[in-house]
Amino acid sequence: MITVQCFAHLREQLGQDQITVEKEKLTVKELLKELTDQYAIQTDSLMVAVNEEYAEPEDSVTKGDRVALIPPVSGG
Amino acid sequence: MYEVTPDVISIEEVTNKVVRPEAGAIVNFIGTVREFTKGKRTLSLTYEAYPAMAKKQLERIGNEIQGKWPDAKVAIAHRTGKLAISDIAVVIAVSTPHRKDAYEANEYAIERIKQIVPIWKKEKWEDGEEWIGDQLEKTNYPDGKPEEVKAP
Numbered sequence: 001m002i003t004v005q006c007f008a009h010l011r012e013q014l015g016q017d018q019i020t021v022e023k024e025k026l027t028v029k030e031l032l033k034e035l036t037d038q039y040a041i042q043t044d045s046l047m048v049a050v051n052e053e054y055a056e057p058e059d060s061v062t063k064g065d066r067v068a069l070i071p072p073v074s075g076g
Numbered sequence: 077m078y079e080v081t082p083d084v085i086s087i088e089e090v091t092n093k094v095v096r097p098e099a100g101a102i103v104n105f106i107g108t109v110r111e112f113t114k115g116k117r118t119l120s121l122t123y124e125a126y127p128a129m130a131k132k133q134l135e136r137i138g139n140e141i142q143g144k145w146p147d148a149k150v151a152i153a154h155r156t157g158k159l160a161i162s163d164i165a166v167v168i169a170v171s172t173p174h175r176k177d178a179y180e181a182n183e184y185a186i187e188r189i190k191q192i193v194p195i196w197k198k199e200k201w202e203d204g205e206e207w208i209g210d211q212l213e214k215t216n217y218p219d220g221k222p223e224e225v226k227a228p
Contacts, residue, residue, distance in 0.1 A: 005126065007124055007126055007194070007196060008124055008196035008198070008207045009196075009207040009209070011124075012207075045209070049126070049129055049194070052126075052128055052129040052132045052133075053129075053132070054192070066128075068126055068129065068194075070126070070129075070194050071196065071207075071209060072209045073190070073191070073192065073193060073194055073195060073196060074190075074195070074196050074197045074207075074208040074209065075123065075125070075130075075154060075165075075166070075189055075190065075193050075194075075195025075196070075197065076107055076154075076165070076166055076186055076189045076190045076193075076195075
């Protein structure tokens with residue numbers, strides 16, 4: 001199982017600050033597809049962070065990684 | 077040197093982190109909560125962060141600055157939680173031997189914060205509230221604000 005942290009409007013939309021995918025290993029691209037299917041999330045503008053670094057679509061995500069969905073940021 | 081905090085930021089504390097004998101200039105950037113944006117009145121802002129990653133990305137910005145301006149020393153603090161008008165949201169201090177580099181590196185830091193640091197702000201107006209998604213104006217908001225996010 002892979003746990004994915006959610007923030008800002010995503011967190012409020014989902015009503016929870018983390019969601020899960022029943023996989024051991026997959027690519028970032030596959031993860032986003034899974035999340036779209038399971039949670040009806042709009043992933044177009046989302047970045048994925050793996051272990052606190054931005055990940056590319058072909059990067060892999062493994063159980064135990066710290067994974068988060070990053071909507072466009074608005075700090076500063 | 078890099079902090080994401082729910083507590084009030086002390087400008088002096090952040091600044092003191094970059095004070096050193098080699099420096100001939102210290103430039104501070106202080107980001108505060110603005111009341112009016114394009115004619116629309118903001119009542120308050122709430123910042124939410126992914127703290128571990130935000131800190132890591134602030135460090136990355138520090139490293140980038142180190143690469144571009146090797147003599148610069150940088151300290152950054154960003155606030156989270158609910159802020160009122162004129163409250164301080166972010167403080168960036170850069171010291172360098174000469175002022176030009178400090179001005180440039182400081183501006184670079186705030187531009188990069190707005191690009192890569194996972195912090196989000198929710199604006200509260202008189203007629204509602206909304207998470208702000210994109211300050212780089214890649215997205216057009218015909219109504220002057222993002223569309224309402226529908227509750228599930």
